[in-house]
Amino acid sequence: MYDSLKGFRDVYPAEMAAYRQVIDEIETTARQYGFREITTPALEATEMYVDKSGEEIVEELYHFEDKGGRDVALTPELTPTVARMVVAKQQELSKPIKWVSTRPFWRYEQVQQGRFREFHQTNIDIFGSSEPTADAEILAVATDMLTGLGLSADDFDFRVSHRDILTGLLESFEADVDTQDAIRVVDKRAKIDRDEYVEGLTDAGLSLDQAEQFDEWLRAGDDDLDALAEMSGSEQVADAVANLEAVLAAAEDFGVREYCTISLTTARGFDYYTGVVFECFDSTGEVSRAVFGGGRYDDLIEGFGGEPTPAVGFAPGVMNSTLPLLLQRAGVWPEEAVSTDYYVLQVGDTRPVAARIARELRESGHVVEADVSDRSFGAQMGYADSINAETVVIVGENDLENDEVTVKDMASGEQTTAPVDAFPGDHERPTYGDFA
Numbered sequence: 001m002y003d004s005l006k007g008f009r010d011v012y013p014a015e016m017a018a019y020r021q022v023i024d025e026i027e028t029t030a031r032q033y034g035f036r037e038i039t040t041p042a043l044e045a046t047e048m049y050v051d052k053s054g055e056e057i058v059e060e061l062y063h064f065e066d067k068g069g070r071d072v073a074l075t076p077e078l079t080p081t082v083a084r085m086v087v088a089k090q091q092e093l094s095k096p097i098k099w100v101s102t103r104p105f106w107r108y109e110q111v112q113q114g115r116f117r118e119f120h121q122t123n124i125d126i127f128g129s130s131e132p133t134a135d136a137e138i139l140a141v142a143t144d145m146l147t148g149l150g151l152s153a154d155d156f157d158f159r160v161s162h163r164d165i166l167t168g169l170l171e172s173f174e175a176d177v178d179t180q181d182a183i184r185v186v187d188k189r190a191k192i193d194r195d196e197y198v199e200g201l202t203d204a205g206l207s208l209d210q211a212e213q214f215d216e217w218l219r220a221g222d223d224d225l226d227a228l229a230e231m232s233g234s235e236q237v238a239d240a241v242a243n244l245e246a247v248l249a250a251a252e253d254f255g256v257r258e259y260c261t262i263s264l265t266t267a268r269g270f271d272y273y274t275g276v277v278f279e280c281f282d283s284t285g286e287v288s289r290a291v292f293g294g295g296r297y298d299d300l301i302e303g304f305g306g307e308p309t310p311a312v313g314f315a316p317g318v319m320n321s322t323l324p325l326l327l328q329r330a331g332v333w334p335e336e337a338v339s340t341d342y343y344v345l346q347v348g349d350t351r352p353v354a355a356r357i358a359r360e361l362r363e364s365g366h367v368v369e370a371d372v373s374d375r376s377f378g379a380q381m382g383y384a385d386s387i388n389a390e391t392v393v394i395v396g397e398n399d400l401e402n403d404e405v406t407v408k409d410m411a412s413g414e415q416t417t418a419p420v421d422a423f424p425g426d427h428e429r430p431t432y433g434d435f436a
Helices: 013-032 046-053 055-060 079-088 132-148 163-171 179-187 194-203 208-221 225-232 235-253 322-329 351-363 377-386 397-401
Strands: 043-045 063-065 071-074 097-106 118-127 156-162 260-262 276-282 292-296 311-314 317-319 340-347 368-370 389-396 404-409 415-419
Touching: 013 097, 013 118, 013 132, 013 317, 013 322, 043 046, 043 079, 046 055, 046 071, 046 079, 079 097, 079 118, 118 132, 132 156, 132 235, 132 276, 132 292, 132 311, 156 163, 156 235, 163 179, 163 208, 163 225, 163 235, 179 194, 194 208, 208 225, 225 235, 235 260, 235 276, 317 322, 340 351, 340 377, 351 368, 351 389, 377 389, 389 397, 397 404
Parallel strands: 156 260, 340 368, 340 389
Antiparallel strands: 043 071, 063 071, 097 118, 118 311, 118 317, 156 276, 276 292, 292 311, 389 404, 404 415
């Protein structure tokens, strides 16, 4: 007997039915905004992740040498892959490029709430527009995905920030500051104690007083961005504030401003972010980690050898992640149950007629099962009940002698007969009520 590996899990049909509803809603919403589906490889060159994130990323990868002697890795995220894809056909692709993809990813990291070593994400990206409208559309499609799943403004909020505000504030000090290290510390602010947070900022190059001033500015900026730009005296901060306000104004026009809260301590830890960033959180705090996040990464395509191309996107985890935890907490997680429209039950030597009925029902788009195990009447009824069949069509020898089939409603237990030649006939979804 073998057990599944730590950080990996099996998903059986009933639970998978709930996941499928979530994935379908998210993908349908993306399509409504004009995002086009792509598919991508499960393996990429390990070097691609090292070049993007540094040698330390190797510790988080499932990587190995393949039979051709190449060092390859199971993909831990999609952003480098789509950047590579854009570069490969940059001159051929109409802009803006709007792509969506749902697929599994793998990271060798500590297993915890909503975090597994194999997980599924839906990635939504826009390439080729630097306009605030593009950022706002990302916030809008994210909102519509969540509200389409049954969540409300009481269930979640987007904590929105701007990386250039953080960079501008840090560079306004007369100090040799490693801005990327400092931003990584800000990203951990809610997860570490105050002393560790301040120590991290000083390790990045700020003095103790500067670290305190920097944190005070971040908190003040949540309430008054314009005052923050004036206090810092930084042109970079002023420009970033104007950009963030433009994004939020567009979000207002798109009807999603109420879901957005300014939070300058929201930093996103990845170095490639360049502008507006955001993270989605459970408003009640019961799901303690970010549900998902995203933002602008205008330099990544150029970093992969392409022409300068602005980009913005986000990636909700749809399986083995925190989004299902939020839906469960809010009481809107889909029912974990399989469903079947029809079960065609055979009694005696009736297979030709039963097969014809099943085939015609499937041609109308219904989910239909029929016996493939030569079971008794009782066993077939028990199976039909176990798969939540809505209607059972009984094709028995005695019925056929009368040119009839029996139509049984499984919820009520009521049944009636229908002419065999008229079933399913012209009925789009024939049920007990059509013949009673």
